[in-house]
Amino acid sequence: MAVVITQLFNGISLGSILLLIALGLAITFGLMNVINMAHGEFIMAGAYTTYVVQQAFSHYIPASLFNYYYVAAIPLSFLIGALLGFVLEKTLIRFLYHRPLDSLLATWGVSLILQQVARSIFGAPNVAVTAPTWLDGGLTIAGAVLPYKRLFIIALVTICMVSLYLYLDKTAAGRKMRAVTMNRSMASSLGVSTKKVDATAFAIGSGLAGIAGCALTVLGPIGSTIGTYYIVDAFMIVILGGIGSLIGTVFGALSVGMLGTIAEFWSGASMAKVIVFVAIIAFLQFKPAGLLSARTRSLE
């Protein structure tokens, strides 16, 4: 029983981190049809932001307040990620909207540069971020220990999901974003500024990656290649979920997380990745458009 609960919990935990990363990609991929390979480096930026905030707190803020550094780091990571995404959209991506393959190559170049910049600033070895003490320990259910750290990440991802839903469904800006995703030219002729929507969407997606980076710091040390570790998985989740469908991305992330932890339990960490990817490619044989895809009569 304890094993089952632990595995289920680990699956949800891994899935929720992947979800946070994949959501940002799903927004930009679905909305603008560009591939942002530098998305992984926004995760890295969020993680290093958390590291810097922690360093700043331990140097300049009284020790009694140190535990709250994490509360400050979350919004800051979002802002740094969003800012980087905004700049990237304005300087590079917007010229490549009709050339998805080229956007892939150019953003790969950006990712190489950002990684090297991070290595030059923070050094090549990984850095460790001390998690706040209120995240130590865990909840015990039927003999299985659920660490507070992972519970906290699940809660954080849930909050992000709900806010994103409220934004897309209840605010004017969010509705415009959905309108552009569904039919760009029609939205544009009805007076929606697609340029503004694109830039906002890109900033939000990148900001979510920043939060993901912040969340990853409590799980282990971080380094300049942390993004490359997750980016391929995240893209596979977006494809598995179905392009343009955020709900599909949620299901995709949870099933990949679940399958990944189960496979890891049986056959070890490295084979788990092999099993997951082979399963995704096999699944696409039955549903080439992904789990949930928008019904369309267009050919392309």
Add this chain to the structure above:
Amino acid sequence: MDKKKLGYWLFFIALFLGPLYLTEFRLALMGKFLCFAIVALGICLIWGYTGILSLGHGVYFGIGAYCTAMYLKLESSNGQLPDFMEWSGVSALPAFWIPFSNPVFALAASLIVPALLAAMLGFLTFKNRIKGVYFSLISQAVVVVFVTLFVAKQDWTGGTNGLTNFTTFLGFSLASPLVQIALYMLTVIILGLSFTLAARLTNSRAGRVLSAVRDGENRVRFLGFNPTSYKVFVYSLSAALAGLAGTLFVLQVGLISPAMMGIIPSIEMVLWVAVGGRHSLIGAILGAVIVNSAKSFFSETYPDIWSIFLGLLFIIVVMFLPNGIVGAFESWNEKRNKAKQKGGTADAADSVVS
């Protein structure tokens, strides 16, 4: 013989005579770059001509190299168990290694295994009309799968260290400079043959269909062709070229490891073609040689700068030189010719007036 053809002949003859004017060190580097040029030819066929961007060619290159390396390893072990297997506690040669003691089998496998793998992957994806960036991302996932497998199955593949320490090939010592020169010349000949094959293909009827698939796959389908079979064919051809290059690479460099078939090497292969010019076969060869020369120059002198330089190269090529060096040269040439023509017509107009 037209000017262009003469240029190609001169280019390949100059390469062939490399041992006369290159030092041993430079010759070894050049031999390696020309192996990469063969991979670049294959990528040019699928990307530039057919519009399929594969981020997984490192796998085909690696598998080709591993097939030959398995034979070399067995030959160097003199009938005993390869050293790395002893270290990982394997007592008998795994069954799938046994046929690789035959050089003909190993060399054939280095072509056929990548081609079959590519045909399978291509069939499964292209049949379901998975294309464009989706295919690119899936091919990248395939890289992750293979690199992980090769690292994890240490007792079969040598793990992260890969396969190395070869002494002889068909009885010839690989350390001898004469053998290395012969291998270099063989590489140039194979590069020339691959170039001719690719050029013939692109100029043929089938080649026209490939370009048509790139520009409007559905129209091709409506006209009664089956794009899937054309795509699967060209994709496995380019995988076979990558495997062939892997064989020549492992013979000259004497090492193959999973790091050489990973995500970054695979995407660098695409960059060679992008820099040279994706629509031009000769551009692909030039791109492979130029980018790798720059890489060996920069990483010798400024190792930190290299990855920033590589990143900038990606951005600059995509933003400002979408057709690469050859494309830039062609458009410059066209402009010059137009200017000349303009001058000509102006003269003619003058003459009418007078």
